[in-house]
Amino acid sequence: MPLRSAASKRSVCLLWWGAWLTGCAPEATRYDSEFLAMGTTVQLAVLAERPAVAAQCSAAIERRLLRQGIDWYPWTIDSSGELKRLNAALAHGQRLPVSAELLALLQRAQQLQQLSDGYFDPAVAPLIEAWGFADLNQPGVQSTLPTTLARWQHTHPSLADLRINGRDVSSQRTDLHLDLGAIAKGFALQLALPELARLGCHDAALNLGGQVSVLGTVQALATVAIRAPRSDQSLATLQLKAGESISTSGDYQRYAEHNGQRIHHLLDPHTGLPVTHTQAVTVVNTDATLADAASTALMAAGPDHWQRIARQLGVREVLRIDATGAIEVTAALYARLHWNPAAAQLHTIKQITL
Numbered sequence: 001m002p003l004r005s006a007a008s009k010r011s012v013c014l015l016w017w018g019a020w021l022t023g024c025a026p027e028a029t030r031y032d033s034e035f036l037a038m039g040t041t042v043q044l045a046v047l048a049e050r051p052a053v054a055a056q057c058s059a060a061i062e063r064r065l066l067r068q069g070i071d072w073y074p075w076t077i078d079s080s081g082e083l084k085r086l087n088a089a090l091a092h093g094q095r096l097p098v099s100a101e102l103l104a105l106l107q108r109a110q111q112l113q114q115l116s117d118g119y120f121d122p123a124v125a126p127l128i129e130a131w132g133f134a135d136l137n138q139p140g141v142q143s144t145l146p147t148t149l150a151r152w153q154h155t156h157p158s159l160a161d162l163r164i165n166g167r168d169v170s171s172q173r174t175d176l177h178l179d180l181g182a183i184a185k186g187f188a189l190q191l192a193l194p195e196l197a198r199l200g201c202h203d204a205a206l207n208l209g210g211q212v213s214v215l216g217t218v219q220a221l222a223t224v225a226i227r228a229p230r231s232d233q234s235l236a237t238l239q240l241k242a243g244e245s246i247s248t249s250g251d252y253q254r255y256a257e258h259n260g261q262r263i264h265h266l267l268d269p270h271t272g273l274p275v276t277h278t279q280a281v282t283v284v285n286t287d288a289t290l291a292d293a294a295s296t297a298l299m300a301a302g303p304d305h306w307q308r309i310a311r312q313l314g315v316r317e318v319l320r321i322d323a324t325g326a327i328e329v330t331a332a333l334y335a336r337l338h339w340n341p342a343a344a345q346l347h348t349i350k351q352i353t354l
Helices: 051-071 082-091 100-115 122-130 145-155 184-198 288-313
Strands: 003-005 012-014 021-023 029-037 040-048 162-165 168-171 203-208 211-215 222-227 234-240 245-250 255-258 261-264 278-285 317-322 327-330 349-352
Touching: 029 051, 040 051, 051 100, 051 184, 051 203, 082 100, 082 168, 100 162, 100 184, 100 288, 122 145, 184 203, 184 211, 184 245, 184 288, 211 222, 211 288, 222 245, 234 245, 245 288, 278 288, 288 317
Parallel strands: 327 349
Antiparallel strands: 003 029, 021 222, 029 040, 040 203, 162 168, 203 211, 211 245, 222 234, 245 278, 255 261, 278 317, 317 327
């Protein structure tokens, strides 16, 4: 776990690829750590007066995220993984008592599945596997896809089929299989921030695979760049406020080429097919869990439904890029963005009032 300190104690700055983060505080040093967890690269920046405090925070967050990466990933090779065990129990028609953390995550997922009219639904897990995205390192369409897709479209299990009774989780549907990847990172961020504060890191920014959350006072604000899906340019930058989180779902992160088409892991839960009408959706909210799930839901909802679903979810700061590269952005978010002139000239930009 590498821990690096900034050279200056009075003004410290760092450039992160994919998320540009700047933070400044007097009489504090910036310490940066980077590690792998939850199938992605995690970057943590903290402002602290002593390196021991920063190291303690980094080590604690790494342990937490490594454990959650096992417990919340359905295809882990670790037999102790809690979601893996839950899916096995559901497949046998059995109930499973779950931890308080997983219980809270499942309950929040059910709430957001309902509010999004099913455009966010972890029950797409069998299709994630059939499309070839269970293996994070080698995406590609599997030979079982046609059979799995046809069966899933016919029976269409949903998170609404999950039953929660106290700590016990069960379902009458033995074909219900869950993948929490579209909400787990946001939920992990939301749990990590209070842990950082408890350990004495009150000014921090945590980047979990491109979703960034900020903790602290005005001195620890973060500036993040929103990437253009079809290039390495940034479209715009945004200064996050303390307590905010930004999440982007896009078709450019985990994808494979199949018969000349871009196949990616963001599926429409109503059809089981990869989304084709949208390249990316960015959501900013003070609720990291909501931002994570909402960016996925609005990606699937598409041009006809995303504004209605955004209102139902209660998110006001949204940027959507359609299949042609045209941008729709809510007025609340547009007012905060600093556009890259060169990139912005390549896109049409339309303001939306929710």
